Amino acid sequence: MYYRVIKLSHPKKVHYWVDPNFKKYANSSSHILRGSLTWNPTSEIQFTKEVSVIGGADVKMEYIDKYSGDTYAIHKGNGNITFYKKWRVELTNMQQKETSAHVVGHALGLKHTQSKNNQNSLMRQFGFNNKDWALSDDKAEIAKKH
Template sequence: MKNRKNLFFALIFTLLISICLPAYAYDLNDQYVGSNAYYYNYASVSPYQSHMNKVTTWNYQGAYVFLVNANTGGYNPNIYQDFLDIDNGYFGYAAPLNTRQTHITYYRAFKNGTPDEKDETVVHEVGHAIGLHHTQKINDINAVMRENGFNGKAYPLPDDKEGMKAKYGR
């Protein structure tokens, strides 16, 4: 009887905790680009231009940050995209230059990836540039900002959008 009582209280406690905890597991980084962010594509990414255009998937309905191509001139870019044909095991890496600017480098794994992997990599790395870190593992299915692997979705998912709302919400 005592074991049933303990089990009952454990279940009630677990239920209360799951109700009280947020459903999102996003994690933020120190990048802050404001409501308008400008991206610049170096010539080295021109063979991948259709994939680089996935930057604008962050311009979803209700978005808190609007990304604009700075290649037309007159803008001070927040995001620089580049390609290096070296093999380091990564598809891409977003390196902050300061809290408002990030240099994203795509590598040989990106070049050799499928079109879907390239698209998702661009969306993921831009997510870092505009303020998101990797989501917690428990929420991988709801985020393009997962730490490992691909989910086949090259656009911001619910967890990513909640992270942007938390960072830039008005």
């Protein structure tokens, strides 16, 4: 899901905050970082700095170790992302990274792709490609937005 997005004021200097709670779980920290860094090969977006204070971040990734229905992760608007227990315990490593990249895509202003483009997009609404990098449809949308 996605909600209202404020266009990033400095998309080539995106600062991000990662909830220290991710560090409690072996692989989660690196999988969460992949969600941001996956966008850096695009020329329009650069995640440049992990900040330790949430208020200074453009994209904020919070972890709640509880289930929230069927939700793996959600962008709540304005760069605020929450990951839930279902993301950590039910997905493969690759799917965790793909989901991180997807939900950060929402924070960057991307909506779900049309289903015919599912194979070419992190932003498919359902299911996984088992690829954690920006695909052709994603790059085209980023170029349109930024």
